[in-house]
Amino acid sequence: MYKAFLIKYGEIGVKGKNRYLFEDALVNHIRYVLEDVEGEFLVRKEQGRIFVETEGEYDYQETIEALKRVFGIVGICPVVQMEDNGFEDFAAQTVAYLDQAYPNKNFSFKVKARRARKNYPLDSMEINTELGSKIVEAFPEIKVDVHHPDVEVQVEIREKIYVYSQTIKGAGGMPLGTNGKAMLLLSGGIDSPVAGYMIAKRGVKIDAVYFHAPPYTSDRAKQKVVDLAKIVSRYAGSMRLFVVNFTEIQLAIYDKCPHDELTIIMRRYMMKIAQYLAKENKCLGLITGESIGQVASQTLQSLAATNEVCTMPVYRPLISFDKQEIIDVSEQIGTFETSIQPFEDCCTIFVAKHPVTKPNVNIIKRSEENLQEVIDDLMRQAIESVEVIEI
Amino acid sequence: MEAYLDNSATTRCEKQVADLVTTVMLKDYGNPSSMHKKGMEAEQYVKESSRQIAKTLKVKEKEIIFTSGGTESDNQALLGVALANQRAGKHIITTQVEHAAIHAPLAVLEEAGFEVTKLPVGRDGVICLDQLAEELREDTILVSIMHVNNEVGSIQPIEEAAKLVKERAPKAYFHVDAIQSYGKFKVSPKQMGVDLLSVSGHKIHGPKGVGFLYVNEKVKIKPIIFGGGQQSGMRSGTENVPGIAGLGLACQMAYENLAEKQKHLFKLKERFCRGLLELEDVKINGTWQETAPQIVSGSFVGVRSEVLLHALEDKQIYVSAGSACSSNKPSPSKTLLAMKVPKEELVSTIRFSFSHHTTWEELEYTLQVLREVLPTLRRYTRH
Numbered sequence: 052m053y054k055a056f057l058i059k060y061g062e063i064g065v066k067g068k069n070r071y072l073f074e075d076a077l078v079n080h081i082r083y084v085l086e087d088v089e090g091e092f093l094v095r096k097e098q099g100r101i102f103v104e105t106e107g108e109y110d111y112q113e114t115i116e117a118l119k120r121v122f123g124i125v126g127i128c129p130v131v132q133m134e135d136n137g138f139e140d141f142a143a144q145t146v147a148y149l150d151q152a153y154p155n156k157n158f159s160f161k162v163k164a165r166r167a168r169k170n171y172p173l174d175s176m177e178i179n180t181e182l183g184s185k186i187v188e189a190f191p192e193i194k195v196d197v198h199h200p201d202v203e204v205q206v207e208i209r210e211k212i213y214v215y216s217q218t219i220k221g222a223g224g225m226p227l228g229t230n231g232k233a234m235l236l237l238s239g240g241i242d243s244p245v246a247g248y249m250i251a252k253r254g255v256k257i258d259a260v261y262f263h264a265p266p267y268t269s270d271r272a273k274q275k276v277v278d279l280a281k282i283v284s285r286y287a288g289s290m291r292l293f294v295v296n297f298t299e300i301q302l303a304i305y306d307k308c309p310h311d312e313l314t315i316i317m318r319r320y321m322m323k324i325a326q327y328l329a330k331e332n333k334c335l336g337l338i339t340g341e342s343i344g345q346v347a348s349q350t351l352q353s354l355a356a357t358n359e360v361c362t363m364p365v366y367r368p369l370i371s372f373d374k375q376e377i378i379d380v381s382e383q384i385g386t387f388e389t390s391i392q393p394f395e396d397c398c399t400i401f402v403a404k405h406p407v408t409k410p411n412v413n414i415i416k417r418s419e420e421n422l423q424e425v426i427d428d429l430m431r432q433a434i435e436s437v438e439v440i441e442i
Numbered sequence: 443m444e445a446y447l448d449n450s451a452t453t454r455c456e457k458q459v460a461d462l463v464t465t466v467m468l469k470d471y472g473n474p475s476s477m478h479k480k481g482m483e484a485e486q487y488v489k490e491s492s493r494q495i496a497k498t499l500k501v502k503e504k505e506i507i508f509t510s511g512g513t514e515s516d517n518q519a520l521l522g523v524a525l526a527n528q529r530a531g532k533h534i535i536t537t538q539v540e541h542a543a544i545h546a547p548l549a550v551l552e553e554a555g556f557e558v559t560k561l562p563v564g565r566d567g568v569i570c571l572d573q574l575a576e577e578l579r580e581d582t583i584l585v586s587i588m589h590v591n592n593e594v595g596s597i598q599p600i601e602e603a604a605k606l607v608k609e610r611a612p613k614a615y616f617h618v619d620a621i622q623s624y625g626k627f628k629v630s631p632k633q634m635g636v637d638l639l640s641v642s643g644h645k646i647h648g649p650k651g652v653g654f655l656y657v658n659e660k661v662k663i664k665p666i667i668f669g670g671g672q673q674s675g676m677r678s679g680t681e682n683v684p685g686i687a688g689l690g691l692a693c694q695m696a697y698e699n700l701a702e703k704q705k706h707l708f709k710l711k712e713r714f715c716r717g718l719l720e721l722e723d724v725k726i727n728g729t730w731q732e733t734a735p736q737i738v739s740g741s742f743v744g745v746r747s748e749v750l751l752h753a754l755e756d757k758q759i760y761v762s763a764g765s766a767c768s769s770n771k772p773s774p775s776k777t778l779l780a781m782k783v784p785k786e787e788l789v790s791t792i793r794f795s796f797s798h799h800t801t802w803e804e805l806e807y808t809l810q811v812l813r814e815v816l817p818t819l820r821r822y823t824r825h
Contacts, residue, residue: 266752266819305822401822 052131052151053111056118057207057215058101059126061223076226076254077101077123083288084117097209098167104132115219120286122252123229124221128205131214138173142185145214149186149204152216159196160186160216164206171208178206225254227288232256233366234329235338236321237280237292239272239394242340242369244279244386245377249368250338251287258290258332259283259442260325262297267401272394280442282386293328294438297321300429301401307421310403314348315410316419318357320430326363327434336364342372352409359412444758445804449645450592450622450737450795451762456647456695459688463649466684474681475672484683491690498697499639499656500630507655507676508686512621512642515655516543516586518677519617519638522663523584524551530613531581537561537569537598538780539591544619545776548586561587567596567728567781574603578610585616589623593777593793594728595737597623604635615661621645621653625696626704626736637661641693643685647797648692652685703798707735710796710805714738717809721816725787727778738794739778741787742812744820750792753819757811762793 060077078094078101085092090109095102103118111129118127131148133141164178173181183195186204207213235247237259251257261276273294280292297317304316325337341349348357358365369377381387419426446454455463466487472480474488492503509515524534534551536544538560548558559577561569569587578585585607587598600618607616617638620629624639625646631639638661642653657663657676669678715730718740727739742750747763754761778788794808 266754266756267749269748269752270755302822 052148053129054105055130055132055213056103056114057128057130057213058103058118058124059128059218059221060101060123060226061125073123073226073229074101076229077121080121080123080227080288081118084121084285085114088113088117090114102130119219119222121226122222122224122254122286123226125223126218126221128215128218133212133214135171135208135210135212138181141212142182145182145204145206146186146189148214149190149202149216153202156190156192158201159194159199160202160204161195161197161200162186162204162206164208166208168208168210178208182206222252222286224252227251227254228256230254231335232258232333233336233338234325234332234334235259235283236325236340237261237276238340239275239279239390239392240340241374241381241387241390242342242345242377244283244340244390245380245384246338246340246366246368247283248286248380248384248386250366251283256290257283257287257338258293258329258334260293260295260328262295262321262324264298264301265296267298267301269394271392275389275392275394277440277442278389279386280440282384282389284442286384290442291332292440292442294440295324295328295433296436296438297433300426300433303422303425303429305401308418310401311405311407312410312415312418313401313403314406315353315356315415318348319360319415319419320426322357322360322365324430324433326361328437329363334363336366337361338366338368340369340377341367342369342374342377345374347406347408350408352411353407356410356412356415443804443807444760445800445808446760447794447796447800447804447808448760448762449797449800450793452644452650453647453797454799455644455649455688456692458695459648459692462691463684463688466687470683472683474683475670484681487683487687487690488681491686491693494690494694495654498629498693501632501656502659504674505656505659507657507673508681508689509653509655509677510651510682511644511653512541512619512640513543515621515640515642515653516541516619517547518655518666519640519657519663520544520547520551520584520586521666523615523617523638523661524556525666526662526664527583527613527615528556531579531583532556533559533579533582534584534586535559535561535574535577535582535614536586537563537588539563539567539593539596539777540586540588541592541619541621544586544588563596563780565781566732567591567594567777569598569603571599571602571606575606575610578606578614580611580613582607582611582614585611585614586619587616588619588621589629590620590626590734590737591728591777592622592737593775594739594781595622595733596728597732597734600636601634608635622734622737625693626707626734628700631656631658638663643689643692646692646696649685649688652682652689654689704735706798707796707800710800710802711735711738713802714794714805714809717805718812721809721812723820727781727783727787727791736796738796739791740794741783741791742816743786743790744823745790745816746823747790747792749819750790750815753815754792754808754811757815759808759811762795763791 081094091106093104133144162179162182164175166175202216204216233255235257237243247257259280263273284290308316470483472484474485492506495506496503552558561573563569590597604616607614615637618636619640621642624641637658639656644650665676667678672678718724723743725741751763
């Protein structure tokens with residue numbers, strides 16, 4: 052029945068002279084997600100609207116699912132498109148459409164017309180009344196309600212005529228790439244993919260960094276992170292995943308620093324490496340999945356101690372989320388199942404029974420002095436040997 | 443150097459077997475049920491495979507049912523016998539150290555009202571025959587005991603158990619999971635008093651996805667897969683002809699020069715175990731002089747098994763932590779728990795499993811790598 056979709060977008064509407072940049076980014080990303088969908092699609096801008104038109108056979112459900120993953124879209128309206136063959140034909144087609152779309156006629160409605168083509172013989176008000184009476188004529192059981200209708204029959208008169216009455220909620224946010232790029236610290240857990248998703252939602256492109264520690268972490272753990280990155284990229288577009296071998300640094304910390312400070316010190320070096328890679332790759336910030344108090348390394352003191360090494364902004368979109376709230380999002384975006392696969396990640400392998408929960412930055416720094424002789428070399432080796440995976 | 447020491451998980455297919463499988467796939471691809479010539483040619487492969495297998499077991503060709511592998515063979519044996527004999531009784535005996543392919547279908551039967559007794563094992567991983575004798579009852583309809591344990595290689599006293607079963611529970615059938623022993627030992631069900639016997643193709647250098655179940659012709663058994671009535675109605679579904687042909691050849695090859703292969707394996711194992719025991723803090727699970735020659739289960743106290751596994755992997759040495767078929771989910775091994783292996787040894791257990799293609803050079807290399815990596819790995823542990 053539907054051969055086209057009208058794409059509604061929110062915040063880009065108010066971006067003034069930069070608006071076309073945002074619209075183009077949105078059009079590009081729509082094209083990108085539709086590449087994997089069965090069917091031929093034409094995506095075009097027309098007078099403040101984006102239309103997705105189909106040619107021939109296509110998979111409706113798959114198309115909707117793909118469009119729902121595009122940031123910047125607030126609503127997807129399946130549209131019936133018709134040639135302008137006079138009002139009678141237009142009214143008949145509209146009645147047929149409503150009959151098919153609403154088999155159960157137990158609802159109230161109103162017609163809301165927009166006449167973009169000003170030479171159409173009827174004006175908007177006339178269309179509302181005339182079409183409304185045709186509909187009531189066809190289905191006497193349904194009622195008009197101009198204030199709180201169950202169904203709003205929207206009509207747009209352009210070169211062709213467009214009729215729609217449903218709006219499927221979109222992902223919201225901003226079109227991808229309209230707000231620069233940031234580096235996501237991606238572990239194999241539940242939180243970091245969600246954090247990446249949330250920042251990407253605001254139009255930020257993403258690269259990711261993963262720290263692995265063979266033989267303490269396995270290739271399967273790494274594969275799991277690749278899989279997670281792939282799921283996030285369904286929303287956030289293509290990304291680069293930097294895999295850093297962290298083993299030697301971890302062992303050096305283990306050898307030379309107090310064991311209850313291992314995790315904090317380790318995270319500080321992870322941040323430093325991530326920051327280095329971020330700068331090299333034109334990222335404007337770091338993204339982590341930290342949430343206050345979730346574990347010992349995420350108390351305010353620990354966050355402060357970790358943050359102290361960063362000169363770049365660190366975005367922590369989950370900072371006030373409860374675990375269950377994070378899980379809900381991860382289930383919704385489809386990362387949960389992968390995240391809970393039981394492979395050890397490098398944050399847990401040497402974790403102390405009683406790690407410090409209120410680290411003092413000065414004490415941590417003093418402990419790090421024990422690494423002075425080796426750490427620069429180890430950091431350089433880790434950065435030089437980084438593996439880049441295109442997702 | 444590469445050392446593949448995970449042959450109890452799976453083996454590399456023999457070249458001749460792979461070639462035969464390819465020929466059947468590309469050239470003789472008929473359906474044995476088809477009435478034309480191509481069908482008949484395909485049927486010949488299935489018959490030839492039955493003949494080859496029956497010969498290794500000294501049984502009749504019609505007593506072989508082809509399956510999709512060890513798991514299906516075990517499921518077919520247990521569910522099929524239980525379904526067909528439930529009027530005679532609902533008691534089944536097995537051991538605590540069986541593979542999940544035994545324990546899982548038995549759990550289903552328990553839910554359906556069967557009573558399952560699981561015999562414990564000693565520190566050597568072997569059951570106590572007196573305990574079996576005690577548990578056997580008038581209403582016992584099935585006893586299922588594995589021949590060689592997949593995790594530690596312990597060998598169960600199958601012949602003695604079979605005698606007890608016949609004496610004390612005349613109605614009971616005796617099933618043996620021979621997945622780790624077939625091809626390594628002579629297995630003759632009739633002589634051993636075994637009524638049903640499961641075998642898997644890919645553990646003996648055959649293809650994956652194919653195996654067989656030997657069922658003595660006198661056994662009352664029902665199918666568990668229904669459809670077009672292939673294999674005399676016992677296992678519906680178009681026969682996996684390439685797999686079946688490959689399986690037959692692999693079985694035949696496994697028993698060529700068996701004595702020599704056994705000698706080679708025993709020698710390898712002895713040298714390897716002596717090498718292991720020279721290392722610090724290494725224990726071998728089971729009584730290694732008495733376990734199967736192709737399996738060595740070692741505990742490297744102070745090193746978690748996954749870590750050691752990945753450290754060896756880094757040197758192209760491939761082993762298992764616990765049992766490979768269940769090790770994707772890190773849960774303590776049932777077999778090692780049943781053997782009352784202490785926790786610190788349990789979490790540091792690695793299984794080395796050999797094939798007759800394994801060479802001493804590979805094992806020597808493995809010992810050398812172990813000597814190198816163990817001290818470092820032991821230095822860095824979790825507190």
